[in-house]
Amino acid sequence: MDDLLSEFLTETTENLSVLDVELVRLERNPNDPELLSNIFRLVHTVKGTCGFLGLPRLEKLAHAGENVLGRFRDGELPVTPNAVSIILESLDTIKGLLAVLEATEAEPPGDDSELIERLEAMAEGHGLHSDDAELPSEPVAAAPEPPVVPEPAVASEPAPAPLPEPSLPPAPVAAPAPAAPAAPAAQPAVAERKDGTGLPAVAERASRADGTAGEDREAPAKESAVAAQTIRVNVDLLENLMTMVSELVLTRNQLLQILRTQKESEFAAPLQRLNHVTSELQEGVMKTRMQPIGNAWAKLPRLVRDLAHELGRKIDLQMLGADTELDRQVLELIKDPLTHMVRNSADHGLESPSERLAAGKPETGRITLNAFHEGGHIIIEISDDGKGLSIEKIKKKAIENGLASEIELSGMTEQQVQQFIMKPGFSTAANVTSVSGRGVGMDVVKTNIEKIGGTIEMKSVQGRGTTFIIKIPLTLAIVSALIVECAGERFAIPQISVLELVRAAADSEHTIERLKGTPVLRLRDRLLPLVSLKYLLRLDDEREEDTNDETFIVVAQVGTYTFGIMVDKVFDTEEIVVKPVAPILRHIEMFSGNTILGDGSVIMILDPNGIASASGEISMADAMRSETKTVQTMRHEDSMALLLFKAGGGAPKAVPLSLVARLEDVDMTSLELSNGMPVVQYRGSLMPLVPIDTGFDIESEGRKPVLVFTDGDRSMGLVVDEIVDIVEERLNVQLKTERQGLMGSAIIAGRATDVIDAGFYLTQAYRDWFGSSNREAYEEERAKRVLLVDDSPFFRNLLTPLLSVAGYDVLTVDSASEALNLCEQGEQFDVIVSDIEMPGMSGLEFAQTIRRGTRWQDTPLIALSSYATTRDLDRGRQAGFNDYVAKFDRDALLYTLSQTLSEQKVA
Amino acid sequence: MMNGKMPVRRSEDDQFQGEGSHDYVTMTIAEQVFGIPVLQVQDVLGQQRITRIPLAPPEVAGSLNLRGRIVTAIDVRLRLNLPPRPKDKPGMSIVVDHQGELYSLMVDMVGEVLSLSNQDFERSPATLDPRWREVSLGIYRLNNQLLVVLDVPRLLNFASLEPA
Structure with a gap:
């Protein structure tokens, strides 16, 4: 059944039973304005929802009832038992209609004009006169009440006419079934629910859907079936239940821990049982918090439709796996990021129809949302078949926004460049549209997803489209964590962000190396940056400096950034319940929470995101920016990094390191001649090579170090003999020289050194790089x-x-x-x-x-x-x-x- | 700052006016007697195993497990600008509830519960150490000593702490 419809049924059934009670109370206190307006409001709601859902018959009826109530409320019509009865009668008719609606998912045909006429007559005040004449009709209204109305007092209420009169003219249509059938019919529905699952009721409904004959008699039974199948529970109650179960899980863990230390224990068997029951309970309670991800998607089709109109694009939104369930809390948190990303795909990702046709793609762009389970995670893919990320645009933007310099960018892989769209203040949309492009986008999405322990990855092929892959944990409440020790303190690291564990010791294949004090680890041909937990958390080891030089490295991943956390010891993994830390500790971003371990001790849970940002990854761009800023505003006399090398004999030579994009080692046999100039194939294009002085021939054998200078998309290589050192010195050119290619001489590292003029060599490679080269x-x-x-x-x-x-x-x-x-x-x-x-x-x-x-x-x-x-x-x-x-x-x-x-x- | 607090102080003082008495759990820290309204006290604990919390404010000694709940331990000595407790002396703790969170106030000794008459109550002298003034409600004159009534919410309000 349609979600909307079943929600409507549940809600309306609830409203109707409230109405029954309230109307009877109204009869007793006809002048209670609060009661009246409450009733009026309820009927109005019923009318409104019916109208909204396109149920005209129900709406008309409710509308007629509302009219009468409106007159009551305005004091134009006295509240008489007769009038109440007729309203109750209309409510019963509504209930009957609802029952059919539930079974067939359609409003039954027929009409209620007779009842409506009577209601209208009542509204106009005619009903008053017939009060005495129609007295017998009251019991009808009264009779259906007892089974529905919980208040026993109500039954005795309609005193005026105690005689039940079955001979009364029945309501004209489908819902004549008054009290008698309703009560027993409700019974089986309740019984169904008692036997544990809601499924039989569904089956029953299905089986009945084919036989519409006799529908009317059974209708009331099904009305209560829907009410019985779902109950509304306060979310707080569920949360509370979840907390209690979490505590139970913890206690169970503690017991199991104790059991492990005792070999033969009589508690073993009952504890095992407790273990299983607890696990099942935990699972069950978790399920109560689960909601299909489709709930978070419900608004997207409309959003995409509107966007398509606004942007003049044709967009087809496909949603797969909408019934994948995940924790309500997680769902709430990803709702906005998802909406944002779909919006991004529609706006930035997809091209206009004409562009698509030109690119040989179908006119209609496609955005696909796909959700599925994968090993304790939910994977959500958002892909479009649009133009993909433009590396050039990102580079340009990154430079404009000062996120990176040209030189840094040229050394980056496409993957790294793409990552810039996740940085704060970045947007590739050329124009800021009302839809997106305000630069508060992907970084917020990324932060939100990482906040819930998720990761976001991106694959983009230019011209083919972009896919974002979001990986989020099923639930936030209970996580599996790795317990580690550092400086005598234990910490938990969520397993979800741990990639692997590496043992580094003097005798193992892995050793920690240091770059100016910064520890790094060679791991499968990659350099892994390391973070010392002891240093990061400022843990002062009170014990003697550990002589054991064995270190464990927890390789963690946050987004695409992989780094190692150095710890002293690694214990096992444990299921832990993440509890928030006390408010006075919330500002410490290194912890995501704390918990109680099986042995009863409190332990802090490390937040890999916090560690990554504290250790530099996320703030790297900012740090870089502020650093360059200080360098830029620094007076030139201040020291700068100089690359020292030897080439062409004579004094050692130097060039400001910041001018050098890369150092390469080029095989001289791969040299080719192009236009009379030596070139080498380099990163898919030709790079001219220039010797240090014109009289100096480039050898055609062996390997030579080459300094690569890059500007924009052009590179040139300066062939040198040997790279000597990188020094940090004040560049103070003392002797100017008339020699081409030299800026002058300076004392660097205690030796007279020629400072080369990179500009000169650039013109050697590209005549047009600079205007003229003759110096005056x-x-x-x-x-x-x-x-x-x-x-x-x-x-x-x-x-x-x-x-x-x-x-x-x-x-x-x-x-x-x-x-x-x-x-x-x-x-x-x-x-x-x-x-x-x-x-x-x-x-x-x-x-x-x-x-x-x-x-x-x-x-x-x-x-x-x-x-x-x-x-x-x-x-x-x-x-x-x-x-x-x-x-x-x-x-x-x-x-x-x-x-x-x-x-x-x-x- | 102080002016802003004055009205609050006055209303707090009202409860100490006139006849009547209040019950306090007493405790000693560095020879000084302190009191906390008995209704605010959840538990009294002996020496506990405490997990240190790196990067936390110095007054936060760590956290401990009290029957499945995580309790943040506050070293009241440090909060009151007193030297830390000698390592060889075991301490005790008073557990209080503050906005739904449990805090364990680490003190030297927890004493008896005293019922103190309002007549013996006085506002903290203006010359009192500012930190003490900030976290105390007032003073009771006992027979042979003075008892400082601690204001638990202020004691736990670290936001007002100036970086030491």
Whole structure:
């Protein structure tokens, strides 16, 4: 039966029995306005729901009854037993109709015009006059009451006419069956329920559905069958029951623990029995909390339909496994994330019909929801056959939002790049629509799902669609947990997030290695970051420093981030009941709860999500951002990481590490010549290789280290002899040189080192990378402060050394707003060099802003842009730039700088 | 801050006005006698095995299992800015209910239940240590000593704690 219908039946049956009682009370206290309005409201509800469900016959009848009650309420009609009777009669008719409705799922044909007429007559006041004449009709109404109304007092109530009069004109239609048949018929229904399952009733209903003859007589029986099958129970009561069962489970566990220590115990057998009964009880109570996931989906078809209209798309929503059951609590928590994700799929995932046709796909996009059980988990898949995630768009967005730099991105796998959509403040929809694209999306979904111990994974193939896979535990109440020990304290880790256990010791194949103090573990050709629980929880080991160097590593997974938790010992797994921690401890995000173990001790439950975020994974992006920020606003004199290498003889050479995307080891035999230039196939494209100096030939044998410089989608490799070291030093170029490719010499790591000019080599690889490469002497300006505004970290890194070599004191920021902050802070510069194309405030707006009466309004401004047509120049000048330099023309920049500054001096 | 609390204080004081008496469970912490209204006390415990809770505020000694319920143990000494209890001395605990959660207040010794007359009650002197003032309701003058009445909700209100 339709959920809606059975809910309606349950509710209406309840309402009707309340009405029976209330009406009789009304008869006794005809002037109780509260009672009246309550009755009126109930009948109104019945009428309303009938109308809503499209049950016209019921609705008409209820409406007529409501009219009479309305007149009662307004005081236009006195409450007489006669009037009450006729209302009760209509209620009985409604009950009869409901019974048929339950059996056949359809309203029986027929009409109640006779009854309705009488009700209308009553409403108009005619009924009053016939009061005496129709007196005998009362018992009819009174008679059906006793079986239905629980109050025994009611039976004695209709005193005026004690004689039951069966000869009365029966109600015209299907529900004449008054008291007598109703009472016995209700009996079997109750009996059915007693024998344990509700199934017979269902079977009975099914068997009756075919025989519509004689339906009328049996109808009342079925009416109570529905009421008997489901009872409404307060959720609190269920929750309470669940808690009690959880306690029972714990006690059982404790008993079993004790039993294990005692070999031959007479308690063994009864305890086993208790064990089984408890397990079954637990299962049973869990079931009461289970609801089909379809409940959470109920609103989606409508949502998708509306979305399809709004977005002008054709969307087919398929829902599979809607009857998969899961814990009510879990259901509530995933409802919103699911809705959000379906909305995302419709808006971001699917293309418009024309785009789909162009891509050779059917016009109608498909979103599939699929839920199923898998080993103690519920898996929910949300997939669409849309355009998939665009790696390029994500990269672009990630850079714009400062989540990662170009260099970092180029080193990432597609999978890693895709993960960015789960980061806070990320949205790939180009435009913010009313549907989505506000950037509060997937990260919230992810957090919500992880909150309930779930994980979310994503598979996306460009052009083919995206699939999200959500894995959530069946229930939150009882979980299986691994018990570990660290610094003498025991902790529980939910089994669900544990992938495997690794023992690391000096004598085993796994040893913990350290990278600048950070422990890592080599695990199947992958480096696993490790988190020391002792360190994280600031557990000070009071005992002597453990001499045993054996460590266990719990490999845990949160989302796609895998990490190891270092613990001292691992015990067994136990079923634990997660209890919330005391309010004063809620702020500690490392714990998801606490519990009592089988041995009676209290133990804290670790929250892998909390540990992951505390150990850096989730906050990594933020940390990275703040770190780059400080680096960017740091004066150039401050130390920077330099890569030292040897190439082409002479002094060791250095290059700022931040310019180097990767270090590669290239097999020289794989060298090919393209357009007269040595190239090598690298990540699916050709990468030109450039030797350190032109007179230095690239050998064609052996392997050589190569420094890879990347900007956007272009890479070049600088072939060197040997990579020496990475040092953190202040880059202070002391000797300038006229030699091509060198920026000058500096003392690095105590030795004179040539600092190479990466820009020079870039032009070697791509002629168009920079404008010209011939260097001219330029006027040297001492300690002029230059503010460089550029969103590209690559150019910041490139220009900073260049400008500082030229004698400028350079400060860089990555956005116009950042620059304006500096302005507000009272910083002064001799000249400002700004990029034009920037996310957020563009260079033109920036210029207009500072020209509009800020403290910098007289500071010379030089625009730096890849577009340098005359039109651009004009636009730049209008905005307030003093000069305009093509981005790749370093010499022009230096020249312009010195020109501008000297003009300034003259002025 | 203090002003905001004043009306509350006054209404609390009302119950100490006039005739009548109140029953208190007494306890000693560092030689000082304290009292907690007897109706707030759920249990008195001896030395218990306590699970430490890492990263918790220092006053939280840990948690313990009281007949299947998890109870948070509060070291009242630390809460009152007193030095920690010497390790060799076993302590006792008083279990109280606060907003549906159980807390075990760790003290040195739990004494008898005293019925104290309102006439002996006084507000805490203004010169009292601010932390003590914050968590106490007032003072009873006993024959040979003074008894400080602890205000359990405030004692457990860690939000007002300044980071030590």
